[in-house]
Amino acid sequence: MKVTELAKSLGTTADTVRYYTRLGLLKPAKSVNGYKSYSNKDVSRLKFILSARNLGFSVADIKQILNESEDGKSACPLVRSLIKERLEETEKQFQAMLALRGKMSSALSQWEEMEDKAPTANMVCHLIENFEKIKKA
Amino acid sequence: MKVTELAKSLGTTADTVRYYTRLGLLKPAKSVNGYKSYSNKDVSRLKFILSARNLGFSVADIKQILNESEDGKSACPLVRSLIKERLEETEKQFQAMLALRGKMSSALSQWEEMEDKAPTANMVCHLIENFEKIKKA
DNA sequence: CTTGACCTGTGTCTAAGACACAGGTCTAAG
DNA sequence: CTTAGACCTGTGTCTTAGACACAGGTCAAG
Structure with missing residues (x-):
């Protein structure tokens, strides 16, 4: 083959x-x-x-x-122990993605009603740089 | 600095x-x-x-x-368009992780009440190789 | 025999840094 | 002044799980 x-x-x-x-x-x-x-x-x-x-x-x-x-x-004990580890990792990543998804979609909706701004000396993009500050709004 | x-x-x-x-x-x-x-x-x-x-x-x-x-x-338009893409990707990965997490935890609990078996010529670990078949049980 | 389609193994590339390492710098003690 | 040790530096390599590029090999049709 x-x-x-x-x-x-x-x-x-x-x-x-x-x-x-x-x-x-x-x-x-x-x-x-x-x-x-x-x-x-x-x-x-x-x-x-x-x-x-x-x-x-x-x-x-x-x-x-x-x-x-x-x-x-028998690989069974090893298999059980490995999947426990992997599941814990997956759970962590899952929670991280959950949080990230929330942040991203809140940013997306917040930014839809915000104006464009040109960059300044100490500000590349006000959408990103002000996001954390006005998140609760 | x-x-x-x-x-x-x-x-x-x-x-x-x-x-x-x-x-x-x-x-x-x-x-x-x-x-x-x-x-x-x-x-x-x-x-x-x-x-x-x-x-x-x-x-x-x-x-x-x-x-x-x-x-x-102004980078604002680009920023809005990029985050839309990234959010879609994140959503996809999130769903994938959700499914994986479910599969893993169902495997974990299923395997807890299954016995160890030695490998055979065409079976490395029956836990893994039979998982899909008896998943619904 | 030749053409073209498909297949092969090997080597390189990816994302976002972490880590190793040989050597440089700097501060404090002698 | 010298030396020791702590910390710092840039460069290069490593990580996952394959995808992709590429030069060349194989095979069937004509």
Whole structure:
């Protein structure tokens, strides 16, 4: 199986497959012409990787998980502990985005009824530079 | 004013100041010993940059805005149009994070009552690989 | 045999700084 | 004056997860 073939069969891109290959997550044999040749085992591994990415695991996480399972150990405890970490991070980022979204949309509406001003020596754009001050208005 | 001095006075890091300097957003003079020497104008520019970053503008956006205002033009129209774009992006990412957060926390709770399993030839971790299937349960 | 379409691996690029590092500066003690 | 140590400097490299560019290889149709 060639790289594009594998990628398409699982709904991803050749670049993604190549990336995982570079990291050693997939281990294709080298075919005669130097092209990479992927096995059925690579197919299941890639399937796993894509599922895990979809659940918010980082590629580094996945590498760790695959290593664990290659030693014959159950990766389940590691998986549970990693997702706890990732979920906490996601929660933090989520709250940050929530706040940012609020700020941005309040700025947008505030700015709609404000006039344009030319820059001055110590003011680039009064919309931005006065935003925090009049936010409560 | 030296780099750390400027950074601390506005509550940011020397690395950040150096980064903006590399991009040409700040234009320090070179002092005798080769150190960068920042002026009051750099102080106001940095203040502006930090406010804009805080509102979700990218550094590239800010570069554009500064260029506009350096030509003496009002940057307000550009600022309004850019924040509209950024807000849309933020909204998309926000929805994506919302969905991801839901998926992750549902996985976490589902996995708490599932047993560990050793890997098999075509299964790295059954928690991950069966998640989508039994999600509704 | 040649054309063109598609594919390949390798190398570089992204955002926004953080970090490493070898060396410079500055203040206080001796 | 000298030396020690603390802190500072600029430059260069690293990060994520791939996307993209590119020179060259492969393959089927003609």
